[in-house]
Amino acid sequence: MNMNHFTSETDLPFQAKLLSGCIYCSGTLPAKNHEHIFTSCWGGTHKTGQLICDTCNSAYSQIDNSFAPYTKYVMNAWQFKGQRHKEVPKIATETNYTIEKGAKPKRKSEVSFELQEDGGLRIRANVSSKSEARKLILNQKGLIEEKIGRKLTDDDVEKIHDHIRNSAFVEEAVGALDVEETLCIRDEYRSAAHTLIKCMALFDPQTASSELMSQVRDFARYDRGNWEYFALEASTVVSFVGQINSLEVKYNSAEIYYSRLLGKIIGVITILGRVKRWMVLSGTYSGPDQILFVFERINSGGRLESMRLSARSHLQPIPLIQTNFKHPTFEQFYLEISVLAQDSVAFDAPYADLISSADKLRKEFTVVDEDCLNEFTRIYLDYLKTLASTVDSKFYPQEMRRQIWELGFTELLTRFHNVSLNEPEIQEKLFYPFTTLMERVTKNAKKAE
Numbered sequence: 001m002n003m004n005h006f007t008s009e010t011d012l013p014f015q016a017k018l019l020s021g022c023i024y025c026s027g028t029l030p031a032k033n034h035e036h037i038f039t040s041c042w043g044g045t046h047k048t049g050q051l052i053c054d055t056c057n058s059a060y061s062q063i064d065n066s067f068a069p070y071t072k073y074v075m076n077a078w079q080f081k082g083q084r085h086k087e088v089p090k091i092a093t094e095t096n097y098t099i100e101k102g103a104k105p106k107r108k109s110e111v112s113f114e115l116q117e118d119g120g121l122r123i124r125a126n127v128s129s130k131s132e133a134r135k136l137i138l139n140q141k142g143l144i145e146e147k148i149g150r151k152l153t154d155d156d157v158e159k160i161h162d163h164i165r166n167s168a169f170v171e172e173a174v175g176a177l178d179v180e181e182t183l184c185i186r187d188e189y190r191s192a193a194h195t196l197i198k199c200m201a202l203f204d205p206q207t208a209s210s211e212l213m214s215q216v217r218d219f220a221r222y223d224r225g226n227w228e229y230f231a232l233e234a235s236t237v238v239s240f241v242g243q244i245n246s247l248e249v250k251y252n253s254a255e256i257y258y259s260r261l262l263g264k265i266i267g268v269i270t271i272l273g274r275v276k277r278w279m280v281l282s283g284t285y286s287g288p289d290q291i292l293f294v295f296e297r298i299n300s301g302g303r304l305e306s307m308r309l310s311a312r313s314h315l316q317p318i319p320l321i322q323t324n325f326k327h328p329t330f331e332q333f334y335l336e337i338s339v340l341a342q343d344s345v346a347f348d349a350p351y352a353d354l355i356s357s358a359d360k361l362r363k364e365f366t367v368v369d370e371d372c373l374n375e376f377t378r379i380y381l382d383y384l385k386t387l388a389s390t391v392d393s394k395f396y397p398q399e400m401r402r403q404i405w406e407l408g409f410t411e412l413l414t415r416f417h418n419v420s421l422n423e424p425e426i427q428e429k430l431f432y433p434f435t436t437l438m439e440r441v442t443k444n445a446k447k448a449e
């Protein structure tokens, strides 16, 4: 597809006031409760009372959570939460660990007592430190006394202290993540449909409320029809989020393709930059080729970005997307979760750490100088070392350091000394050696395979 075939408009005006009533039931608007365009469960903040009545809105509170089995990994690794969540989601593993925010494994603390044949007491503690062991064990004084059938003497307590002091830690593997999840694919697609309908209704209320969309509206709102009918796998050659680093997760988006060639309207949502759901929104479409794009960065204070591409000519239909119209299988959904789980721990969490360290350095140094560049070199090397071990690639710190400077830090120091780190050009030059080396490390790993 050639972009020359399209005209584009950005920052489209909201058209929702053209709706005569609720998009689902024609009920009275504006609603008392404002509705999120991208649900707050995914970090969405933009709200409006112009699309959906209060009754219909309340029907979705359950469904909106249906992507939690996927999004919890992304949110855990990047350490953020949805507006309604109390804290960053934690993740269970199959062994005695939980994954705390930032993909940090934490052992579940546990202590057990077992009376031996010789009358001695065997104490086992699953803890992360000796002081924790001390606390846990001595908290159970009553239980210990019950087991040994007498009061603990000061001498006994002193012995326990001695044992803890001299005991050795046995390391155990964190173990596989527990990815057993109950998925409700049907609710996922209803939630996806609801989001796509809202996005369309904001900028193209005529189509969103028309007969063309009645089936998908009934599916989203009243649970009529099968998800298999609406769900499909597809891909597009247009990349709206191309300007965003592919590692970035902090956005939700909706793309709606009005395709003359396929005679259908097809939409896709992208949740937190990772989870995509494609679906047929209308099976009968004969209007001009068009693409509507709606995008929201999370925690952006509710700013929605939008873009519309319209075909210049009506003569030749343009292939906008590729699809075989097959819906994904259950195996694919489970595979998707296990890939998300692995990637979030292995790649996203260290990357999120790096981004937050880089933000700190920018605040601390404010301008380019040698100390600042040395600090950036250090955090880049830290990350690359983790990456290299994850992808099983060799890591040569000296060589990597040399390359970071060759790829731009030397130039930064000589030509941009004392220039503000907030200059876009400086930010780009600061980041370039990192992304280049990241690619090299990953590529080397592939070669080694």
Ligand SMILES: [Zn+2]
Binding pocket: 022, 023, 024, 025, 026, 027, 052, 053, 054, 055, 056, 057
């Ligand atoms: Zn309604």
